Amino acid sequence: MMDRQKMLAEESIGKLLMKLSVPAMIGMLVQALYNFVDTIFVGRGVGSLGIAGITISFPVQIFVMAFAQLIGIGGASIISRSLGAKDMAKANRTAGNIFTVVIFFGATMAVLGFTFLEPILKLLGASPTIMPYASDYLSIILFGTFFFSFAMATNSIVRAEGNAKVAMYTMLISAILNVILDPIFIFGLDMGVRGAALATVIAQATTAFYLLYYFLKGESLLRVELHDLKPNRAIIRESFAIGFSAFVRQVSGSVLGIIMNNTLVLYGGDVSVAVFGVINRLFMVFLMPMFGINQGFMPILGFNYGARKYDRAMEAIWLSVIAVSIISILTFVVLFSFPEVLIGIFSRDSELISEGIKAMKIIVLMTPLIGFQVIGAGMFQALGKGLPALILSMARQILFLIPIVLILPYFFGLNGIWASFPIADALAFIVTFVLFLKEMKVFKVKIRKAGEF
Known part of the structure; x- marks a missing residue:
């Protein structure tokens, strides 16, 4: 256990970033690939309406992910800094509170979601032709929210203690199992979108049990006991304050999904919803490696900041910025x-492919700027600075993208929807750059003062 703490404190930042980021990159890439493959199987086995159905349902999954990150990433930041400060009691209490909160949320979300399924799907923008596919998919996915939220939040704990390999294994287990089960349920048992949903739920449940086994077996640095499960207001409040930025970013993605679905049905029809779903999956695959770097970077920054090793913290920031910029x-x-x-991997539908090419060429224009935004938000989360992290999480989707996507279609129709993405990316980059420079000045002062003692 002490080896991982020594590693975070003493190993060269370049090697440490590789050691923690590569497993996270692989795990997150494989995780994205199973959504990618999921969509391919649905597109080939069900058609463009099947893709539209799972696209309509996606905002609900994003919301579940948002809450898991609210408590998971926030708690992970506390755990990283507590380990750096050698406060094991607080680290254990934080992990226990994460377990308690996420289990309660997962169960509540499943019950409420299933009870109000049809109104939710109408709100999400399901047209009469998409509704049957979306209903079949989401009704099953909702039963997996308990496992999904538990696995996501707990995975953040594993990363916070520097065990990147186990964090990677959890994602690999889920993704590989999902890819194996997809064709069996969709084609072999002729279950269509219901088969895709069932494969996902089984994969998520397996991951949750694996993580539970990891903690019960005692492989973790943390030792969570029954009294640690008792809700602690201070810890939950701090976790929410830090994780709120990640929550807002994900929820804004959910809100954006709802607005996009409704707007696309209005200006482009069902095929445009499927196009958005396909492009989303492609972006997830290509951008996940930079989120993997961010996941590896955050515990390094949090630990060394907590240990007052500011020069190492600064080095981790700049190496991470360079790496994600290359990927972008x-x-x-x-x-x-x-x-x-x-x-064309997803569908042979000529209309979907034609519209998708046009949309893609517009949406990706400012993609080179995205990586810097990811590390900027991750930096403030790891430092426990909730307000700037919140601002950066809100910038792209809430402050810029949602308002723009509501305005531009009035003037430019469907092309206005696609053009909203690069405009929002450019504006969010400017905000991130300004806050980042201010924080770098603070770091330089801390490094100078640390050198005087």
Whole structure:
């Protein structure tokens, strides 16, 4: 256990970032790939309406993810800093509170979601032709919210203690199992979108049990006992304050999904909803590696900041910015250059492919700027600075993208919807850059003062 703490405190930042980020990148990439493959199987086995059905349902899954990150990422920041400060009691209490909150949420979400299924789908923008597919998919997915939220939040704890390999394994287990079960349920048992949903729920449940086994077996740095499960207001409040930025970012994605679905049905029809779903899946695959770097970077920054090793913390920030910027640029090159090939993987529908090419060429224009935004928000989360993290989480989707996507279609129709994305990316980059520079000045002062003692 002490080896991981020593690793975070002493190993070279370059090697440490590789050691923690590569497993997270692999895990998150595979996680994105199973959504990718899920959509391919549905597109090939059910058609564009099947893709539209799971796209309509996606905002609910994003909301579940948002709450898991609210408590998971917030609690993970506390755990990282507590481990750096050698306060094991607080780290254990925080982990126990994460377990309690996320279990209660998962159960509540499943019951409420299933009870109000049809009104929820209408709110999400399901047209009469999409409704049967969305209903079949979401009615099953909701039963997996308990496992999904538990696995996501607990995975953040594992990363916070520097055990990147186990965090990666959890994602690999879920993704590989889902990919294996998809064709069996969709084609072999002829279950259509219901089969895709069932495969996802089984995969998520398996991951949740694996993580529970990890903690019960005693492989974790943390030792959660029954008294640690008792809700602690101070810990939950601090976790929510720090994780609120991640929550807002994800919820804004859910709100954006609802607005996009309704707007796309109005200006482009069912096919445009399917196009948005396909492009979303492609972005998830190509951008997940940078989120993996962010996941590896945050415990390094949090631990060394808590241990007052500010020069190491600064080095981690700059190396991470360089790495994600390279990924962002490569993503732009591939998506802009080969849209027809990539979209054609999902469907043979000529209308979907034609509309998808046009949309992709517009949406990706400011993709090279996205990586910097990811690390900027992650930096403030790891430092426990909730307000700037919240601002950055709100910037792209809430402050810019949602208002723009509501205005531009009035003037430019469907193209206005697609153009909203690069405009919002550019504006969010400017906000991130300003806050980032201010924080770098603070870091330089801390490094100078630390050198005087």
